[in-house]
Amino acid sequence: MIAEIDVKAVLSRSVCEFHSDLVTRSTGRAVRNGIEAHLEEHPDVTVVVLDFSAVRVLDCSCADEVIAQLLLRRSAGDAPHATYFLVRGLDEDHADQIDDVLRRHGLALVAEERGGAPRLLGWVTELMRTAWERLASRGPAEPEELASDLAWPLADARAALDELAFRHLVIHADRRYIPLPAA
């Protein structure tokens, strides 16, 4: 099940209805708590789309609390199944902040900038990035198909896809690897 969460709406509920800006660490914590509470209430959600379209300013501290800490806590928690996160509606500065905080933690995330194609933010290997970009453009694939597309040895294609799946950047179902926006 996919859940789309309007981050501005969470900000309004958690902090103040008049704020449009995701600034300060304490605000970030409150918003992250709001998102986590929503996920607790909906345990069957597997894909979470965090929509930043209505957010005006996002600072580094808040990006760290909302995004990086959310991913870290979710991966360390005891959720009954994997949760896949996607961020949507980012402007260039939002994407910069999120990319930087994710890199600091060695994390990565699929992001859709306003009017732009999906891309990976944060830290991944070049092999993973190439594999993900190919998968995002062609759609779901098996390792053999990706290896053929990229003229890679099968072992490299499989390793890159497995790593992407392990880090919840693609969904692995049966033999196929599915990019998140297509999920």
Added chain:
Amino acid sequence: MTALIEVPQSFDDRAFEQFAAGFVAAQGGSRALVDAHACEWASPYGLVALLCAGQALVERHGAKPLLTAPADREVAAYWARTGFFRQAEALFEIHGAVPRVKQPEESTVLLEVTPVRVAVDVHKVVDHIQDRAAAILTAELGLDPKATVGFGMALSEACQNIVEHAGTGGWVAVHAYTWRRRLGKRVVVIAVGDAGVGFRQTLAPSQAASFGDRWGDARALEAAFIHGVSRFRDPGRGQGLRGIKRWLDRWKGKMSIRSGTARIAMVPPWDDDVVLKDGLALFPGAQLQIVIPAAAPDARRAGNDTSDAPPARSRPDTSTAPPEAK
């Protein structure tokens, strides 16, 4: 005995060193008189620094220091419009005429001198200024509209340094004006300051041991400003200054931080400031300044493509730095 601290005639971040030296020299007095009667101009940095001094002097002497307001009526009126006197009343016994003025709708004061103590103050500051700042940055400075989101981020992170690290409250002020002598352009200047514990004390528990005898204000500023070190072990912490630097680099901006006896700066190509200075007069807390200059005319025509801009110097140029204090 009342010790005199003179406010420089033109009080900005450079003239601040003269003021700080006076602040140190006044240590022996039982009370201080901060004399601004001859002051003809003060930048937001100067005004915020005055409040920091006031707070420190109250703590030093247990009584409000005296402050003489600028004798020039226009200067005093400008200070009043910046909201300075409203904040200063709590810290100084003010002498001289303090005009009552109303903020005009079209003002160069983007944000009056505003106290920052807790996170909600940072929200208020960003909320209050963002729309007006967007108009000034694009219409007056000719920056790409994309710059305005980063402006809010930079302002927020600068203010959060007070909330997270100062151990006390501080102030922020934002003005737009033409910087004739040093740049010949319109600029937006953000000044944030406090009279709190400063970078050295904040970082000492996690950093001092590894530096040994070399630990001091300059090392603390380098650790925070260049290496993104914070007092927390979490790698996600301490990234605010890095975020500001990244944004300023894109718009050829400048940032400097003074704390204790040292000052560090990210120096863009248009400026000749020294990256790291040590052995300065001891002044409490931390004072930060951000300068965002107008885009060059060709950059405005080309849609602000700054990709060919040389990167700002962000590492200390030790060849130009004065000898460190022993």
